[in-house]
Amino acid sequence: MKKGKFYFCLKDFLEDNKNNTQKAFVLVAEYTNFDLEDLKNYNGEIFGGIVPFVVFNENFYNKGIIVCFLEENSDFLFVEDLNHLDRNPIFFDSRKSFMVLLDGLSPNITNFLENLFEAVCENAQIIGGGAGKMTFENDPVIFTKDKIYNNAAVVIATPKKLNSKIASGWEYLEGPFLTTSSEKNILKTLNFNNAFDVYKNVIEKHTGMTFSDDNFFDIAKSYPFGIVKFNNETIVRDPIYIDENNHIVLVGDIFQNSTINILKGNPASLVESTGLAVKELLKESDSCKNQDVMIFDCISRSIFLGDNFPSELEEMKSFMTADSTLFGALTLGEICSDTDKYISFYNKSCIVGVLC
Structure with a gap:
C-alpha cells in the first residue's frame, strides 16, 4: 500500500x-x-x-x-x-x-x-x-x-x-478490580457490585468531580479502564456512556473475570x-x-x-x-x-x- x-x-x-x-x-x-x-x-x-x-x-x-x-x-x-x-x-x-x-x-x-x-x-x-x-x-x-x-x-x-x-502513556489510579459480570462491550459488575457505582465512587473520591445525567463522557474521557494481560501488558478500554440498565458501555469487548485497573491521564x-x-x-x-x-x-x-x-x-x-x-x-x-x-x-x- x-x-x-x-x-x-x-x-x-x-x-x-x-x-x-x-x-x-x-x-x-x-x-x-x-x-x-x-x-x-x-x-x-x-x-x-x-x-x-x-x-x-x-x-x-x-x-x-x-x-x-x-x-x-x-x-x-x-x-x-x-x-x-x-x-x-x-x-x-x-x-x-x-x-x-x-x-x-x-x-x-x-x-x-x-x-x-x-x-x-x-x-x-x-x-x-x-x-x-x-x-x-x-x-x-x-x-x-x-x-x-x-x-x-x-x-x-x-x-x-x-x-x-x-x-499509551496512561497511568495507574486505583485497582485491581475483578470483572464479575460483562457481556461483549458492556461492563455490568466489578467485585460483584454495579460497575458504574464502583467507577463513580473511585473517580469522585480522587477528583472531587460529580457525575450527573449528562456529563459521563466529559469525565470518563480522562479515566479509562486498563485490562491487565497475562504478560503484564495493559490494554486500555474506553468507557463512552451508561446504558438504560446503568451499565458501562465500552469501545471493545471486556471478558468476564478480567482483572482491571482504573487509569488516569497526564498530557505530557x-x-x-x-x-x-x-x-x-x-x-x-x-x-x-x-x-x-x-x-x-x-x-x-x-x-x-x-x-x-x-x-x-x-x-x-x-x-x-x-x-x-x-x-x-x-x-x-x-x-x-x-x-x-x-x-x-x-x-x-x-x-x-x-x-x-
Whole structure:
C-alpha cells in the first residue's frame, strides 16, 4: 500500500484521478460531504470507512479524505459481517502484513479478530483501527462503491514487511478490580457490585468531580479502564456512556473475570509516549527506503489532550525526515498484533506503522 495523499473533498480526488484504475483505500473524515454515488465515477475499485478525523502530517481534519492506492501485488478483502470471515487461503497465505479497518462500535470485534488470527500465517503483522462517528451511534461506516455497511471490515494484504509500535502513556489510579459480570462491550459488575457505582465512587473520591445525567463522557474521557494481560501488558478500554440498565458501555469487548485497573491521564506522558514510539519504529525500520508512517490514533485520546493534541502530532513528526509523510486517522479503537499469540483491540492508544 502506497503512502496516503490528502484531499479536501471527494470531488478533488475524482478530478485528480480521472483515468486511474488502481485499487484505492479511502479514509473519509466524518463531516466530509460524502455521497456514495460519487464513488461510481472512479474507474477502479474503491473501499474504505468513515472516521472522526483524518491525519496528514501535523494536521488533523474533520472534513477531507486520505487516499492510499494499492500496489499490483497487494489486495483487499471486504467483510460484510464481522461474524463471518472467509479464510481464503489465496488471500491470506502468501502475505505477512495486513491493515484492518472495521466498525469500531460493533459488539463482534473480538470474535472477528480471533478469526483473523486463525486465518493469517504465523508471525503475520497487523495494524488498523475502528471506523465510526463522534455521535457514537452505530451508523453504517464501512463502504465499497456499491454500499455502506455497519458491523463490517476491510482487510488489506501486502507482501511488504510491516513494523509497528504502540503508544499509551496512561497511568495507574486505583485497582485491581475483578470483572464479575460483562457481556461483549458492556461492563455490568466489578467485585460483584454495579460497575458504574464502583467507577463513580473511585473517580469522585480522587477528583472531587460529580457525575450527573449528562456529563459521563466529559469525565470518563480522562479515566479509562486498563485490562491487565497475562504478560503484564495493559490494554486500555474506553468507557463512552451508561446504558438504560446503568451499565458501562465500552469501545471493545471486556471478558468476564478480567482483572482491571482504573487509569488516569497526564498530557505530557501521552505526548512523550507517541514520540518515543515513532523514534523506536524508525530505528527498527532504518534499512527501509520508505520512512512514511501510518497512524491510527484514538479519538478519545485526542479529546483528552484537547489543545495539547497538535503537540502529539508535532512530536511524532519531529522524528521523521522532512520529505516523509505521517498519514492516517483518529479512530474508535486501535488494532495491533504485538506478539505471535494474539491480535489486540486497544482504546486511547496510538498505533504507528511502516511498510518496508
